[in-house]
Amino acid sequence: MQIVEKAPAKINLGLDTLFEHSNGDKEWDMVMTSVDLADYVTLESLPTKRIEVITDSGFLPNDRRNLAFQAVSVLRRHCHVEYGVRITIKKAIPVAAGLGGGSSDAAAVLRGLNRMWSLGLDLATLAKLGLRIDSDVPYCVYSQTAHVTGKGEVVTPLPKLPPMWIVLAKPKISVSTPNILRQVDYEQLESHLDINELLTGIQQQDFTSIFANMGNVLEPITSKRYPEILQIKQQLLKFGADAAQMSGTGPTVFGVCRKRSRAQRVYNSLKGFCKEVYLVRPVNLNED
Secondary structure, three states: EEEEEEEEEEEEEEEEEEEEEEOOOEEEEEEEEEEEEEEEEEEEEOOOEEEHHHHHHHOOOOOOOOOHHHHHHHHHHHOOOOOEEEEEEEEEEEEOOOOOHHHHHHHHHHHHHHHHHOOOOHHHHHHHHHHOOOOOOOHHHHOOOOOEEEOOOEEEEEEOOOOOOOEEEEEEOOOOHHHHHHHOOOOOOOOOOOHHHHHHHHHHOHHHHHHHEEEOOOHHHHHHOOHHHHHHHHHHHHHHOOEEEEEOOOOOEEEEEOOHHHHHHHHHHHOOOOOOOEOOOEEEOOOO
16 A cells, blocks of 8 residues: 655744753744655565665654654554565655754654554544644644644644745755754743734734734844855845844744745746745645
């Protein structure tokens, strides 16, 4: 049996961290959405208990360090099954980019194996299992605009965003998420975001409110080490993006535009400054 799952990239329209739990995990308050830049994950049944991971990227491990591999292990333990599977990942999402590629691949494995093995688990259960893999996996199980809180496991779906276009730009650097998160100093953290206003803007389909209340409290931390992040952000705004910011722990920066014509101009202009640039739209995996 073979199943193919789409694994969309994610961006953070709003990213705030409120405090640190005793075990070191962050308490998150985020608004996330998925975009139509996606990996594709093919799952094939094996007659043995083996877990095989094949990717077309030389940057990814194919053993238990791979989040997709871990997803199989977590699901098998939870459901007390030992089926074997071959996972083939066709990458389109840049690695270590702040776009959740590895987490989305793991979420795709959870969704796909749930169908392949007829486990009958709902998305909420898959999301809880996903937290054992990485804090972004629960959101990626849903892969639709959502308010994400707790340690990442509380995912509250939101209405679809009003029509907009997004320009993603990844500088030629890779960022270690654990390294950035270790640098968070809550006493020195810049003012927190007004996530409630961002949520209200989405509920009311109000572009102005959405753009005005976007933000990422990790951006100053990552950009201090990698100043090209702010340079790209400035270029996005200069070329006409309505708002721009870093996604996740970086280094990818994105600009949002109400109109495709404006986004196309921003995209074309930015291609001269950054090699990896993508023109995308928000998606809702459950509808697409």
